Amino acid sequence: MTLGMEILEGLNPAQKQAVETIDGPLLIIAGPGSGKTRVITHRIAYMVRVRDVLPYRIAAVTFTNKAAREMKDRLERLVGPHSDALTVGTFHSFCAQMLRRDGSHVGLSPSYTIFDSDDQLALIKQAMELADIDAKQFPPQAVRSTISKAKSILVDAQTFARNQQNYFEERCARIYHHYEELLARNNAADFDDLLMRAVQLLQDNQEVRERYQERYHYLMVDEFQDTNVAQYRLARLLAEERHNICVVGDPDQSIYSWRSADIRNILSFQNDYADAATISLEQNYRSTGKILEAAKQLISANGIRLNKDLFTDNDQGKPVTIHEAYDEGEEASFVIDEIARLVREEKMERGDCAVMYRVNAQSRALEEACLHRGMKYRLVGGVRFYQRREVKDLMCYLRLLVNPNDDNAFLRIINTPRREIGPATLDKLATWALKRGQGLYHVCDDFALSEVMNPKAAEKLQKFKAWLDAKRQFCFGQNSLQAVQELITDMDYEGWLMQNASSPRIGEKNIENIWQLVRSIERMLEKQEDEEEGASDLESVIKKLVLLDMLEQQQEEDDSDRVQLMTLHASKGLEFPHVYMMGVEEEFLPHRTSIEEDNIVEERRLMYVGITRARETLAMTQALTRKQYGEKIDTTASRFVDEMPQEDIDYLGIGIQKDEAKEDAVAEASIANLRALLD
DNA sequence: TCCTCATAACTTTTT
DNA sequence: GTTATGAGGA
Numbered sequence: 001m002t003l004g005m006e007i008l009e010g011l012n013p014a015q016k017q018a019v020e021t022i023d024g025p026l027l028i029i030a031g032p033g034s035g036k037t038r039v040i041t042h043r044i045a046y047m048v049r050v051r052d053v054l055p056y057r058i059a060a061v062t063f064t065n066k067a068a069r070e071m072k073d074r075l076e077r078l079v080g081p082h083s084d085a086l087t088v089g090t091f092h093s094f095c096a097q098m099l100r101r102d103g104s105h106v107g108l109s110p111s112y113t114i115f116d117s118d119d120q121l122a123l124i125k126q127a128m129e130l131a132d133i134d135a136k137q138f139p140p141q142a143v144r145s146t147i148s149k150a151k152s153i154l155v156d157a158q159t160f161a162r163n164q165q166n167y168f169e170e171r172c173a174r175i176y177h178h179y180e181e182l183l184a185r186n187n188a189a190d191f192d193d194l195l196m197r198a199v200q201l202l203q204d205n206q207e208v209r210e211r212y213q214e215r216y217h218y219l220m221v222d223e224f225q226d227t228n229v230a231q232y233r234l235a236r237l238l239a240e241e242r243h244n245i246c247v248v249g250d251p252d253q254s255i256y257s258w259r260s261a262d263i264r265n266i267l268s269f270q271n272d273y274a275d276a277a278t279i280s281l282e283q284n285y286r287s288t289g290k291i292l293e294a295a296k297q298l299i300s301a302n303g304i305r306l307n308k309d310l311f312t313d314n315d316q317g318k319p320v321t322i323h324e325a326y327d328e329g330e331e332a333s334f335v336i337d338e339i340a341r342l343v344r345e346e347k348m349e350r351g352d353c354a355v356m357y358r359v360n361a362q363s364r365a366l367e368e369a370c371l372h373r374g375m376k377y378r379l380v381g382g383v384r385f386y387q388r389r390e391v392k393d394l395m396c397y398l399r400l401l402v403n404p405n406d407d408n409a410f411l412r413i414i415n416t417p418r419r420e421i422g423p424a425t426l427d428k429l430a431t432w433a434l435k436r437g438q439g440l441y442h443v444c445d446d447f448a449l450s451e452v453m454n455p456k457a458a459e460k461l462q463k464f465k466a467w468l469d470a471k472r473q474f475c476f477g478q479n480s481l482q483a484v485q486e487l488i489t490d491m492d493y494e495g496w497l498m499q500n501a502s503s504p505r506i507g508e509k510n511i512e513n514i515w516q517l518v519r520s521i522e523r524m525l526e527k528q529e530d531e532e533e534g535a536s537d538l539e540s541v542i543k544k545l546v547l548l549d550m551l552e553q554q555q556e557e558d559d560s561d562r563v564q565l566m567t568l569h570a571s572k573g574l575e576f577p578h579v580y581m582m583g584v585e586e587e588f589l590p591h592r593t594s595i596e597e598d599n600i601v602e603e604r605r606l607m608y609v610g611i612t613r614a615r616e617t618l619a620m621t622q623a624l625t626r627k628q629y630g631e632k633i634d635t636t637a638s639r640f641v642d643e644m645p646q647e648d649i650d651y652l653g654i655g656i657q658k659d660e661a662k663e664d665a666v667a668e669a670s671i672a673n674l675r676a677l678l679d
Numbered sequence: 680t681c682c683t684c685a686t687a688a689c690t691t692t693t694t
Numbered sequence: 695g696t697t698a699t700g701a702g703g704a
Contacts, residue, residue: 064694092694117693191694258692359691361696422680569692591691606692629689630695 004049025273032612033286045078055085095198127178151192152260195230224249288317332365351560354576380566405439417496480538579614
């Protein structure tokens with residue numbers, strides 16, 4: 001038993017216990033900075049190297065792609081080459097794979113497409129038209145979130161219809177029904193379906209269930225506080241046979257209830273597995289004493305919580321600072337200038353600094369400040385690559401290649417670039433397709449089409465289909481990448497992008513983006529070739545791409561030299577020596593919508609997450625005025641500031657202002673301050 | 680059928 | 695200050 005025992009070295013007693021407890025249900029409550037990821041990875045390494053568990057039998061599910069990737073990397077180092085056999089991924093990717101294999105039992109053919117939230121919304125709108133429900137009266141967004149919530153607690157259309165409580169829900173029930181039909185017709189699943197169908201699959205199908213239970217003897221769930229009902233049910237089904245399920249989480253870091261994450265899952269876990277062991281990791285190795293104290297005192301304002309006492313042996317460190325700035329521009333300038341100064345004077349690394357904010361919109365002022373000063377930065381998350389218009393368009397072409405029933409993709413690209421096929425034609429096409437009971441694309445070369453519409457239009461449709469069909473032939477052989485490239489050049493997509501861009505620079509950027517997409521396809525094809533001996537096929541690559549698993553990978557080059565900009569949500573699971581938290585104001589943090597919905601506790605947790613990312617220094621900023629809808633509004637300091645230990649905080653007043661505006665700024669700022677005091 | 684210009688409505692966080 | 699929608703002209 002000496003082999004691999006070094007895995008336990010350097011772990012504290014609680015960590016060691018967590019690593020060694022591999023049989024039976026286990027709940028690990030892991031405070032921030034308590035070495036959670038270390039424990040998970042070491043636990044897996046311990047199973048494999050000491051207890052001789054086959055990597056093949058272990059599954060670890062996380063919440064985000066980023067977390068999954070990081071875990072994979074660490075495991076590679078700890079476990080070695082056998083780590084490839086481990087199943088590590090997000091719930092969604094795990095389910096997507098399961099459904100690709102066995103989805104036929106729940107009505108999904110292997111070539112199914114995954115619809116993202118934009119597709120979802122488009123489909124909801126269609127469903128509302130079918131149900132003859134006015135989109136002005138019932139906002140499609142609201143309908144989508146209602147349906148999404150239903151799915152995340154495993155309520156299907158029939159059940160939903162049975163339990164409707166009011167007029168809105170009655171309308172939603174009808175839309176839900178049509179929506180599901182549309183999904184089926186498109187051979188598609190939305191994000192929530194991935195989970196719900198996977199659960200259905202395991203629940204209704206004994207053979208499949210037993211196969212998966214037999215495959216996975218050990219299951220780990222990371223960020224358990226962020227799982228929703230469907231995800232928890234899935235985990236339970238997988239672990240039903242052996243009960244070797246380990247969940248790791250921290251209720252204080254639950255920040256996704258708006259996505260139906262349910263902290264009660266932790267209680268359910270203790271109920272469902274009465275014999276579960278519970279281990280708390282309470283020693284913080286990350287932050288200074290003062291930072292941890294600030295975090296602890298803040299979160300204690302949340303009242304009833306699972307008992308947990310964080311402590312650290314680290315130095316007390318520097319006080320938390322709070323800076324006021326005149327407006328959001330000055331706020332951003334201050335932060336960036338400060339970072340520049342510390343890099344210059346104290347040899348701080350840019351990559352050691354993270355700037356965090358509540359809403360994505362705040363990143364713009366920051367980006368401008370960075371650009372202006374030549375500060376290198378990386379936007380974590382932000383307007384996501386795959387959501388960019390040109391990337392999505394190209395993706396839709398690819399989707400249509402794989403799944404000709406994908407009407408959403410068809411509609412998106414049929415006239416992009418221009419093919420002079422307008423709404424009138426499409427309307428007729430849709431009617432025809434409905435009559436024939438087939439997809440839009442399929443019906444494009446129907447010879448009878450020229451009788452129900454302008455023959456010229458019919459010809460254009462037919463030409464389009466013939467062209468794409470020709471491309472499809474080359475997609476699945478050796479030259480699939482070439483087919484993609486031809487697709488782009490054939491339609492002079494580059495020219496179209498340039499023409500439509502507001503400036504040549506943006507046009508070039510857009511073009512760069514699509515080639516970046518092509519490059520990641522190329523990389524994935526190569527990778528697949530390595531793994532599966534030559535069997536590279538575009539089809540499976542495109543399906544993975546839709547799950548957006550790999551797209552962000554390439555952006556991660558030399559981060560060490562770049563300031564990291566991100567939302568507080570995106571910061572979860574990360575740590576940085578220096579953290580700047582912007583917009584610490586009422587209406588922002590806590591956010592206005594949360595105040596209205598009376599969900600301050602979650603905002604507090606969000607701030608708690610942000611604070612506990614910091615290792616050495618933490619600086620917060622408040623802009624005294626902020627532009628909203630083009631109008632300047634005075635702000636109030638966040639209530640959370642008062643909830644932190646005042647003795648550990650330095651208030652630094654106005655951080656910076658333009659010289660010519662100085663007097664005005666001071667005057668206005670003090671008025672704003674006075675107002676803040678009066679409130 | 681496409682394009683331009685005006686106006687309205689909106690903004691939380693993400694797989 | 696944006697992005698989604700709509701009316702009206704080419």
